[in-house]
Amino acid sequence: xEKEAVVKEKEVQRSNVVHHxxxxxxxxxxxxxxxxxxxxxxxxxxxxIDKLKLDKNDVVVVSGIGCSSRIPVYxxxxxxxxxxxxxxxxxxxxKVVKPRLKVIVITGDGDAMAIGGNHFIHACRRNIDITVVLxxxxxxxxxxGQFSPTTTAGAxxxxxxxxxxxxxxxxxxxxxxxxxxxVARGTVYHEQQLEKLIExxxxxxxxxxxxVVSNCHTYYGRLNREGDAVAMISWMKDHAMxxxxxxxxxxxxxxxKFVTGLIHETDATEFCEEYDKLVERLKAKEAQK
Amino acid sequence: MSNLRxxxxxxxxxxxxxxxxxxxxxxxxxxxxxxxxxxxxxEGLARELPRIGKKFIQMEDEIGSIAAVIGASNAGAKAxxxxxxxxxxxxxxxxxxxxxxxxxCVIVNVQRAGPSTGLPTKISQSDMMQARWGTHGDYxxxxxxxxxxxxxxxxxxxAFNLSERFRTPVTVLTDEVLGHMRELMTMPxxxxxxxxxxxxxxxxxxxxxxxEMTPSMVSPMAALGEGYRYNVTGMTHDRExxxxxxxxxxxxxxxxxxxxxxxxADEIYKVRTEMMDDAKIAVISxxxxxxxxxxxxxMARERRVRVGAIQPLTIWPFPDPIISDALKNVxxxxxxxxxxGQMVNEVKRIAPRxxxxxxxGRYDGExxxxxxxxxxxxxxx
Ligand SMILES: Cc1ncc(C[n+]2csc(CCOP(=O)(O)OP(=O)(O)O)c2C)c(N)n1
Ligand code: SF4
Numbered sequence: 001x002e003k004e005a006v007v008k009e010k011e012v013q014r015s016n017v018v019h020h021x022x023x024x025x026x027x028x029x030x031x032x033x034x035x036x037x038x039x040x041x042x043x044x045x046x047x048x049i050d051k052l053k054l055d056k057n058d059v060v061v062v063s064g065i066g067c068s069s070r071i072p073v074y075x076x077x078x079x080x081x082x083x084x085x086x087x088x089x090x091x092x093x094x095k096v097v098k099p100r101l102k103v104i105v106i107t108g109d110g111d112a113m114a115i116g117g118n119h120f121i122h123a124c125r126r127n128i129d130i131t132v133v134l135x136x137x138x139x140x141x142x143x144x145g146q147f148s149p150t151t152t153a154g155a156x157x158x159x160x161x162x163x164x165x166x167x168x169x170x171x172x173x174x175x176x177x178x179x180x181x182x183v184a185r186g187t188v189y190h191e192q193q194l195e196k197l198i199e200x201x202x203x204x205x206x207x208x209x210x211x212v213v214s215n216c217h218t219y220y221g222r223l224n225r226e227g228d229a230v231a232m233i234s235w236m237k238d239h240a241m242x243x244x245x246x247x248x249x250x251x252x253x254x255x256x257k258f259v260t261g262l263i264h265e266t267d268a269t270e271f272c273e274e275y276d277k278l279v280e281r282l283k284a285k286e287a288q289k
Numbered sequence: 290m291s292n293l294r295x296x297x298x299x300x301x302x303x304x305x306x307x308x309x310x311x312x313x314x315x316x317x318x319x320x321x322x323x324x325x326x327x328x329x330x331x332e333g334l335a336r337e338l339p340r341i342g343k344k345f346i347q348m349e350d351e352i353g354s355i356a357a358v359i360g361a362s363n364a365g366a367k368a369x370x371x372x373x374x375x376x377x378x379x380x381x382x383x384x385x386x387x388x389x390x391x392x393x394c395v396i397v398n399v400q401r402a403g404p405s406t407g408l409p410t411k412i413s414q415s416d417m418m419q420a421r422w423g424t425h426g427d428y429x430x431x432x433x434x435x436x437x438x439x440x441x442x443x444x445x446x447x448a449f450n451l452s453e454r455f456r457t458p459v460t461v462l463t464d465e466v467l468g469h470m471r472e473l474m475t476m477p478x479x480x481x482x483x484x485x486x487x488x489x490x491x492x493x494x495x496x497x498x499x500x501e502m503t504p505s506m507v508s509p510m511a512a513l514g515e516g517y518r519y520n521v522t523g524m525t526h527d528r529e530x531x532x533x534x535x536x537x538x539x540x541x542x543x544x545x546x547x548x549x550x551x552x553x554a555d556e557i558y559k560v561r562t563e564m565m566d567d568a569k570i571a572v573i574s575x576x577x578x579x580x581x582x583x584x585x586x587x588m589a590r591e592r593r594v595r596v597g598a599i600q601p602l603t604i605w606p607f608p609d610p611i612i613s614d615a616l617k618n619v620x621x622x623x624x625x626x627x628x629x630g631q632m633v634n635e636v637k638r639i640a641p642r643x644x645x646x647x648x649x650g651r652y653d654g655e656x657x658x659x660x661x662x663x664x665x666x667x668x669x670x
Contacts, residue, residue, distance in 0.1 A: 023520075057516045062360070073520055073531065078513040080363060081522035082356065083386050089353035093360025093368070094513060096344050097318055101364070101514045119356075122349040275344065282340045 014047070021046045021056070023076050031070050035229025037188035037214030041135055042071045044191055045104070048198035059102045062091040064116060066108035066142045068135035068214075085116030088123045091130050099129070099272040102202060109136045113149040113169050124178035127206045128271040133198060134171060134209060137216035145219030156223040171211045176264040181206030183264035187213040189236040190260065200262060206270045213240070213258065298475050303441040303467040304329035306474060307371070307397055310445030312337060313477065314484055317366035318344045320357035322376060325409045326465040327399035330371035351376035355383040355396065362392045363521060365512030367449060371397035374416055375406060377423065384458050385424030386523040388546060391500065391508065393452040393487055395445070397461040399468040402654050411654030412465040414576055415628035420460040421605045427543055429550040431557060432460040432605040436579040438472035443482065444602065450485040451557060455550055456507050462604060464627070466577050466656055494518065499530045500542070506549035550606060558608040561600040562615050564590065568597030570666060571616060573636055574625040575601050578657045582625060585662035596666055604632075613639040621669050625649040625662055645669070 022028075032038050049059060059077040063069035065084035072079035078101075082090045087105045095103045112120050112134050123130060139157055140146040147157035147164050150171065154163045175183045182204040186194035194212060201208035215221065215232035226232050243261035246254060301309065308330045311319070319338060321331040331347065338345040344361070348354040354370045361368040372380065377398045387394055398420065402413035420432040431451050435444040445461055452459040490497050490509040499519035501508040511517035524532040525539050533539065550557070561579075564586055565571065574582045579600040589596045599615050601608050616622060622644055624633040633648045640646050649665045651657050 056518060058514060060364075060513050073522065076518060078518055079520045080360065080513070081520065081524070082359075083383055083523055086352060086356040086383065089348065089356035090360035092346070092348070092353070093318065093320060093357035093362075093366075094364045096346055096357070097361045097364040097366045098512075098514050118349050119353050122353070275339070278339050279342050283342075286340070 017050050018043055018046050021049065021076050022074055028074070030074060032067060033218045035215070035217060036067065037137065037212070037233070038068050038071060038135060040188040040191055041068070041106075041133065041194070041212050041214065042074065044194040045071070045106075045133060045198055046075070047195045048202060051195070051199055052202060054102055058100065059104065060091070060094055061104050061106060062087045062094065063106040064108070064111035066111045066140070067216075068108040068137070068141070069106060069111055071106045085111055085114070086119060087111065088116060088119040088130065088132065092123060092128060095128055095130055096272060096275070099276075103130045104202065105130060105132045107132060107134050108141070109134065109138060109150040109171070110140045110148045113171065117149070121174070121178040124175050124180040124207050124209075126271040127179055127181055127268050129206055131198070131201045131208045132210070133201075134211045135214045136171060136211050137214045137220060139216050139220040141216045141219060145223055155220070157219075158223070171209070172263050175209045179207070179268070180209050180264070181266055181268055182208035182262070184209070184262045185211045185213065185258070185260050187236040187240050187260060188215065189233045190240060193260065197262065204265075206268060298473055300471055300473055301438050302329060302469055302471050303438050303463055304399065304469065305333055306438045306441035307445050307461065307463065307468075308333040308337070309476070310442035311369050311395070311449065312341070313442070313482065314446045314449035315367050316343060316369055316449070318358065318361035318368040319370065320346045320348050320354040320361070320368070321370045321372065322348055322351045322354050324373045324376045326401055326468045327371045327373050327376075327397065329468070330397060330399075351379040352383060355380040355387075355394075358394045359383060359387050359390070359392050362394050363390075363513050365515070367393070367453065369395040369397065369449075371399065373399050373401045373409075374403045374419075377416065377419060381419075381423040385426060385428070387458040388424065388428040389523050389525070390521050391456040391510070391546075392458070393456050394458050395448045395452055395461060396458060397445070397463065400462060400464040402652065408654045410465060412577060412627060412656055413652065413654070414462075414464060414578065414626050415631065415652065416462065417604060417626070417628065417631045420462055427547070429547045430460070430605045431455065431457060431550060431603075432462055433559070433602060434462045434575045434604040435467065435602065436576050436600065437467075438470065439474040440602070441467065442474065442477070446482050446484065447559075450483060453487040454485050454507070454556075455553070456487065456510055457550065462576065464577050490517070498528045500526065500528045500545075502528060502541070502545070506545055506552065554606050557603055557606060558611050559602040560608045560611045560615070561602060563598040563600075565597035565599065565615050568595050568619060570594065570596040570621045570623065570670065571599055571619045572596065572623045572625055572662060572666065573599045573601075573612070573632065574657075575604055575632065578625050578627060581657045581659045581662055584659035585666065588659060588663050589666045594666060594670060607635045609639050612636070613641070616641055616644065619644055622646045623649055623662070623665050623669060625657055625665070627651050627657060
């Protein structure tokens with residue numbers, strides 16, 4: 001009985017934290033379907049920032065266009081809701097001018113992998129200190145269910161009415177190969193893990209990516225008979241395999257599963273720091289003259 | 290030592306003058322992608338900006354370049370990019386974002402002939418309408434058009450001033466010949482040319498609204514990370530910057546974009562007239578063509594033709610009142626431009642009823658010669 005009360009109290013505290021970071025006056029109710037994973041991602045992001053005790057004034061959240069890209073508009077930070085696919089390029093301008101700010105990008109699989117793919121890989125390559133939270137619901141939600149670069153082979157979408165015959169991007173592999181310093185995958189079922197992954201990504205110096213496997217039951221779920229939000233999120237619980245366990249499993253045991261956790265981490269020079277070093281070098285040279 | 294040796298007088302290319310002007314205006318950030326005939330601007334700033342502790346980045350394309358510029362400007366920087374037609378075409382969606390979000394930034398378009406890849410190393414003035422109408426939707430644009438190396442410097446400074454003053458993107462329209470032409474110029478001393486800063490808020494953060502209505506219709510602009518925590522969106526928004534679908538708020542926003550510029554257009558217009566006092570014929574041209582016009586009217590005056598020249602240095606908003614005033618007593622108007630007819634339609638719109646308007650165009654990648662203009666003057670005389 002007592003234990004239950006403590007747990008309950010903790011839950012209340014956890015949800016109250018969120019209220020400190022939402023814009024009180026304006027923008028509720030939100031634009032999302034009930035049960036959409038976007039709300040969970042937003043909560044995880046807030047709790048990660050809260051844990052890190054970042055000053056709200058020092059956090060800039062940049063997004064593109066899509067259901068997921070609406071997240072920043074609700075948040076009481078510096079928020080920049082930009083154009084479709086370009087969030088990372090806008091964020092690059094912000095970060096280069098004010099490296100002291102924590103710049104976080106919220107984007108979708110269409111936003112970052114299709115129209116914004118070029119900016120994505122080049123930001124990885126530069127290893128600029130930006131954190132990207134990529135909400136992968138494997139479909140274009142906002143425009144009503146067209147296939148994206150991550151839509152599963154054979155799955156249905158409004159523009160894949162006979163099943164998707166295209167190949168998919170593995171976002172984690174793409175980011176790792178392109179030069180990102182921190183590459184992780186979480187899900188909206190594993191909310192506490194997601195919080196930790198985002199926290200780690202923000203702390204990490206260099207380009208960091210957290211792919212979040214999310215649900216668009218309204219389109220993906222309906223078109224592919226994967227059920228409602230609860231059914232789709234339960235699927236994540238059953239098919240996610242933490243990296244620690246995955247590395248020990250033979251390949252046949254991994255069929256149909258996907259890896260979660262911190263999958264790739266390296267340390268490399270960071271764009272803004274390198275630029276600062278160049279400025280210092282030139283200054284020293286000038287002083288010698 | 291001569292002034293040339295001391296560096297006060299320098300032999301500069303138009304593109305060099307352009308980036309020197311940007312430095313004079315206080316540029317903090319440049320992002321760009323190489324394209325002929327604008328590349329020397331990026332190359333110059335790649336060399337100069339790190340030396341003065343300012344930021345340079347070569348982006349992966351022009352879409353990313355203008356996006357980074359807008360991001361940088363919102364972070365408080367004076368920001369610029371430079372390109373040519375194909376790159377400007379890629380930028381227009383995000384330039385629209387800058388209009389909508391009232392973000393100051395400067396875009397230099399060193400024009401080359403199009404459409405498409407066109408003639409990368411040949412002159413053209415066929416992007417005049419693109420500078421006005423490039424992005425979709427309703428808005429009012431500012432563009433300036435220099436015609437000499439010194440003006441490349443001065444007009445770039447003015448473009449920064451206008452963009453900061455009005456919180457709007459400003460295009461500098463130069464061209465291939467101007468960009469690569471070399472002329473001697475006396476470098477302006479600090480303080481010689483006016484340098485403006487954007488309006489900043491002087492109220493507490495709680496009171497701040499990023500798109501506040503003010504008498505000048507331009508809202509003071511806090512930078513990201515200064516404690517104001519506002520929202521910026523390309524969606525039509527209210528004064529706080531939140532998306533809106535309320536018709537009155539939509540109207541207010543769009544009217545603001547238009548009127549903040551149109552009501553104060555007198556501050557923006559800049560027109561040069563030459564020998565217009567007794568002129569019965571006027572030649573209207575801008576940029577490189579205005580140089581040929583200058584020669585042509587001198588030659589015509591020697592032949593006792595009463596002809597004068599009008600040159601808009603502000604190309605958008607088109608300086609209607611100043612040009613129509615200059616045209617009051619004119620019977621014949623020649624509009625000379627390096628395209629198939631763009632400025633001519635603006636002139637027709639405002640020409641006196643009893644005046645005839647003639648078009649002289651060239652679009653074969655070559656410059657307009659004084660002789661060509663002189664021939665046209667004689668033809669219409
Ligand atoms: C230039 C441009 N092209 C197309 C669109 C239309 N559009 C809006 S959102 C979107 C897809 C978003 O998909 P995703 O990034 O996966 O986000 P989700 O809505 O699924 O969260 C598209 C194609 C647009 N806004 N701009
Ligand atoms: S359409 Fe899909 S992604 Fe968009 S809010 Fe609804 S469930 Fe979420």
